[in-house]
Amino acid sequence: MDADAGAVSLPQSGPVVLRTLADHRAFTLSAFCQACDRSVVLDKSQLADRYGWDVRLEDIRRRLKCQQCGRPADRLAIGWSGSSTIGGGVKIGAIVGFLVWLGADLVYYANTTIFDLTTTILDPLLTGVPFGIGGGVIAAVLGRR
Numbered sequence: 001m002d003a004d005a006g007a008v009s010l011p012q013s014g015p016v017v018l019r020t021l022a023d024h025r026a027f028t029l030s031a032f033c034q035a036c037d038r039s040v041v042l043d044k045s046q047l048a049d050r051y052g053w054d055v056r057l058e059d060i061r062r063r064l065k066c067q068q069c070g071r072p073a074d075r076l077a078i079g080w081s082g083s084s085t086i087g088g089g090v091k092i093g094a095i096v097g098f099l100v101w102l103g104a105d106l107v108y109y110a111n112t113t114i115f116d117l118t119t120t121i122l123d124p125l126l127t128g129v130p131f132g133i134g135g136g137v138i139a140a141v142l143g144r145r
Helices: 044-051 057-063 086-110 118-143
Strands: 027-033 038-041 075-080
Touching: 044 057, 057 075, 086 118
Parallel strands: none
Antiparallel strands: 027 038, 027 075
């Protein structure tokens, strides 16, 4: 079997069009019912077991019915299924804090007559701690939604 058999082929130019369930493995897929204002995140594995990975998203939408009111789903929405763990939030927060503070300290260093880079390097490293904690708190709060 070819190693790239499941890969999405990209066109040389123009937009990338994702049509099948297999094209959306890295994304979340949600169905919306406008009649009762309900939405639900769909389980792609269950959909694949039922319809196959090659099923088109439009075909899935046509077959879905709202579990609350019984009407057909109005639309499907695609979202990113990236990690929102506390550890991931700490890492991203620390990196962002370091980079922002390093940029600010380098600008300050360039505009002053201080010839010691110790503070310019050490300050952003220490700033990674509170920014990392903030990133972890944000990830924890977003993870509870």
